[in-house]
Amino acid sequence: MKQFLITLTAAIVALIIVLVALPIGVIALLASSHPHTNGDIVVSLDLRDKMSDQSRTAPFDFLTGKNMSTLEIVQTLHHAADDTHVKAVFIRLPEGGMSPAAAEEIRDAIIYVRRASKPVIAHSQGLYPDTMVVASYMLGSAASELWMQPRASLQVTGISTSTMFMKRAFDKYGVQAQYEQRYEFKNAVNPYLYDDYTPAHREATLSWMDSIYQSMLSNIAHDRRIDQAKLQQTLEAGPYGAEQALDLGLVTHLGQVHDAQQAAIKRGNENTQVVDLRDYERTIEPETGGDTIAVIDGEGAIMTGKGGGGFGNSPTMLSDDISNAFYTAAKDPKVRAIVFRVSSPGGSDTASEQIANAMQAAKEAGKPVVVSMGEYAASGGYWVSSGASSIVANPSTLTGSIGVFGGKFAYGDALARFGIDVRDISVGSDYSSAFSAAKGFSPEQRAALSSWIDQIYNGFIVHVASGRNIPVEQVQQIAKGRVWTGQQALGLHLVDKTGGFYDAVDEAKRLAKIDAAADVQLVNYDNRPGKFGSFGTSVQMAMSGLKTLSFLGWAMQDPKAEAAMNAVADERLREEGATVMAPKAYEPSTR
Numbered sequence: 001m002k003q004f005l006i007t008l009t010a011a012i013v014a015l016i017i018v019l020v021a022l023p024i025g026v027i028a029l030l031a032s033s034h035p036h037t038n039g040d041i042v043v044s045l046d047l048r049d050k051m052s053d054q055s056r057t058a059p060f061d062f063l064t065g066k067n068m069s070t071l072e073i074v075q076t077l078h079h080a081a082d083d084t085h086v087k088a089v090f091i092r093l094p095e096g097g098m099s100p101a102a103a104e105e106i107r108d109a110i111i112y113v114r115r116a117s118k119p120v121i122a123h124s125q126g127l128y129p130d131t132m133v134v135a136s137y138m139l140g141s142a143a144s145e146l147w148m149q150p151r152a153s154l155q156v157t158g159i160s161t162s163t164m165f166m167k168r169a170f171d172k173y174g175v176q177a178q179y180e181q182r183y184e185f186k187n188a189v190n191p192y193l194y195d196d197y198t199p200a201h202r203e204a205t206l207s208w209m210d211s212i213y214q215s216m217l218s219n220i221a222h223d224r225r226i227d228q229a230k231l232q233q234t235l236e237a238g239p240y241g242a243e244q245a246l247d248l249g250l251v252t253h254l255g256q257v258h259d260a261q262q263a264a265i266k267r268g269n270e271n272t273q274v275v276d277l278r279d280y281e282r283t284i285e286p287e288t289g290g291d292t293i294a295v296i297d298g299e300g301a302i303m304t305g306k307g308g309g310g311f312g313n314s315p316t317m318l319s320d321d322i323s324n325a326f327y328t329a330a331k332d333p334k335v336r337a338i339v340f341r342v343s344s345p346g347g348s349d350t351a352s353e354q355i356a357n358a359m360q361a362a363k364e365a366g367k368p369v370v371v372s373m374g375e376y377a378a379s380g381g382y383w384v385s386s387g388a389s390s391i392v393a394n395p396s397t398l399t400g401s402i403g404v405f406g407g408k409f410a411y412g413d414a415l416a417r418f419g420i421d422v423r424d425i426s427v428g429s430d431y432s433s434a435f436s437a438a439k440g441f442s443p444e445q446r447a448a449l450s451s452w453i454d455q456i457y458n459g460f461i462v463h464v465a466s467g468r469n470i471p472v473e474q475v476q477q478i479a480k481g482r483v484w485t486g487q488q489a490l491g492l493h494l495v496d497k498t499g500g501f502y503d504a505v506d507e508a509k510r511l512a513k514i515d516a517a518a519d520v521q522l523v524n525y526d527n528r529p530g531k532f533g534s535f536g537t538s539v540q541m542a543m544s545g546l547k548t549l550s551f552l553g554w555a556m557q558d559p560k561a562e563a564a565m566n567a568v569a570d571e572r573l574r575e576e577g578a579t580v581m582a583p584k585a586y587e588p589s590t591r
Contacts, residue, residue, distance in 0.1 A: 039085065039271050039272070039273065040087045040272040041085050041087065041272060041273050042087060042088045042089070042268065042274045043086055043088075043089045043276075043277055044261075044274050044275065044276050045089065045090070045091045046091075046276075047094050047098065047106075047139070048092060048095070051070060051073075052299065054343065054374070055069045055072050055297070068281075070099075070106065070375075071374075074106060074501055077089065077109035077110065078109060078502065079284050080280065081113040081118060087268035088264040088265075089113055089119075089120045090120075090260070090264040091110075091140070092122075092123055094136050095124070095125060095127065097130035097131050097134070098135050098136050098139070099135065100212050100215070100216060101373075101374055103132075103135035104394045105374075105394060107139050107223075108500045110142045111142060119144040119267055120142070121143060121263055123149075124136075124154075126148070126152035126242075127153070127154050132159065132212075134216045134217075135216055135396075137156045137220065138219050141219070141220045145252045145260075145263065146253070147255050148246070149254075150254050151241060152242045153241060154238060154241075155238060157235060159209050159212065163190075163191055165195045167191075168195050173414045173417070174411070174414035175409060177189065177193055178409075179406065179407030179408075181405045182404045182405070182453055182454070182480075183480040183481055186401070186405050187204065187205075187481070188405060204483055207488070211484075211487055215396055216396070217232055226249065234248055235250075261274065287519070289519060289521070290520045291512070291514050292332075292335050293336060293338070293523070294325075294339070294523055294525045295522050295523065295524050295525065296322065296329065296525050296526060298322050298340065298355075298384070299315040299342075299344065300316040301346070302316075302347030303316055303347055303348050303351050304320070304348055305319065305351075306321050306324075318351075319352075321526070322358070322384075323354050323355055323358035326340075326355075326358035326359055327361065328525055329362060330362040336520075337370065337509070337511060337514075338362055338369045338370070338525075339370050339372055340369055340371050340388065341374060341501065342373055342374065342385050343373070345376055345381060346379025346380035346383075347380045349380065355384045369389050370504045371385040371391045372501050373391065373393035373394065373399055373495070374397065377393070378401035378483055379401040379403065379404075381399070381401075382399055382400055382401060382464070383464075385399075387463070390496045391494070391495040392496065392498070392499050392500075392503050393495040394498065395498045396485055398484075399483070399484055399489050399494065400489055401481055401482065402460055403481025403482070404453050406449060406452070406453050410436075410440045412437065412438040412439050424438050461475050461479060468493060468494065505520070
């Protein structure tokens with residue numbers, strides 16, 4: 001009876017969405033398509049909201065609100081800097097950490113706004129221990145004024161991270177994690193294989209963490225005009241209350257959110273309005289005139305197939321979509337160059353190679369391709385980047401990870417302890433059952449897997465050496481699966497410049513022989529639906545919501561629901577032609 005009531009409630013909610021919320025949403029969408037921004041305005045940006053690297057359109061955005069992406073924030077702030085109606089920018093900082101690479105991109109945009117003689121006022125309700133809270137503080141330090149709420153806390157004392165190692169639990173319950181890695185720094189599966197950091201894992205992790213930390217400190221010291229060594233000493237002697245932070249020069253003002261916002265409003269006149277950055281972004285007209293530079297977005301795990309770049313909250317780079325965007329841009333006579341934005345931890349080698357070949361075709365068609373690296377461009381993310389005409393990475397981008405891993409979990413013994421017996425049956429060679437979860441690899445299967453991993457790794461090395469014009473021997477020395485920051489990668493010739501998206505645009509202009517001072521049109525070639533295309537998708541999805549929300553009614557009651565929903569997501573991708581290399585929990589990652 002309880003389950004029936006849950007299902008009935010879900011069905012009623014779905015009907016309300018279809019019959020009531022959708023029409024209201026359409027009216028609201030039309031009414032708000034061009035928010036009123038006449039007169040002086042203050043653009044308000046709330047960085048506490050969840051953020052992706054690139055713009056993504058979800059079916060119910062018009063009902064739930066659309067999260068901004070790093071690129072949208074950066075591009076909108078650049079427009080605000082040049083808009084005479086905009087008198088100031090007001091930013092609310094997260095209380096925890098944020099992506100260092102995203103913080104660097106937004107910091108560059110803040111500096112651009114300030115150079116246009118427009119103040120940027122940031123407010124913090126406290127900065128508390130989190131993996132990357134130093135990135136949040138760095139971004140706030142770039143503002144003209146950094147306000148903190150009285151009696152809040154500034155706890156920016158370093159960078160810390162934790163890894164959960166599961167080997168002892170696997171041993172206890174009979175689960176075998178069997179993986180081949182190339183090589184010792186390819187540590188994505190180390191938590192399944194060991195009970196602590198290996199020397200290589202520890203070395204690489206501390207190296208990129210320290211690189212990011214020093215990059216953040218350098219930016220803060222520059223923006224606050226403080227000696228870097230003294231700044232580091234002061235921060236690490238914390239934590240501090242807001243009042244202490246003010247005395248030490250770590251913030252510039254104390255006050256509530258309202259006080260800081262009023263300080264921004266006073267930069268205009270008595271009629272100055274505060275406009276949310278998302279609303280302001282909708283008032284921006286598409287660029288016209290000048291040469292065209294195509295922008296191709298690529299975010300998330302790299303897979304073969306097509307289908308629009310993601311399901312649920314997980315963006316994906318589907319190789320057919322990205323490749324087709326390259327071929328389309330290459331054939332367009334108006335396109336002078338291409339900027340390929342990459343933010344990916346890796347994925348399928350075959351999907352990566354398909355994208356790399358499409359990039360090469362665009363270059364052969366006379367279109368220079370500049371890669372702009374976002375939060376990370378590692379493993380397959382570096383594979384698709386390495387053949388570009390030029391690579392621009394944020395100093396804190398995680399990149400490289402030139403390496404491969406492959407294998408499986410064998411949990412037949414674990415299930416047998418609960419009376420569940422998994423038996424294999426197959427025809428053909430012994431390798432046909434190599435990836436069965438019933439038992440571990442045989443010696444012959446392990447040797448075949450090892451040979452296959454070697455082939456992929458060696459191909460990766462040759463691909464990077466060719467794309468970057470580096471001797472194979474040099475790539476072998478800096479590869480081995482090791483993750484580098486963008487700053488470190490610059491010294492290793494894995495990237496050409498450090499900087500953000502607009503630095504990549506400038507590089508594309510240079511390679512296309514477009515005057516550096518000339519305006520250009522940035523045109524997305526990513527086949528995303530527009531507002532009404534997205535609305536059509538919303539209607540279609542809402543009509544199927546009766547079944548979907550019934551499922552969610554069960555999901556909210558069952559602790560196994562998340563795993564089941566991940567399986568549904570993988571299955572949907574397969575139906576659309578994607579190759580899913582592994583369950584979501586085991587996707588390649590540099591984190």
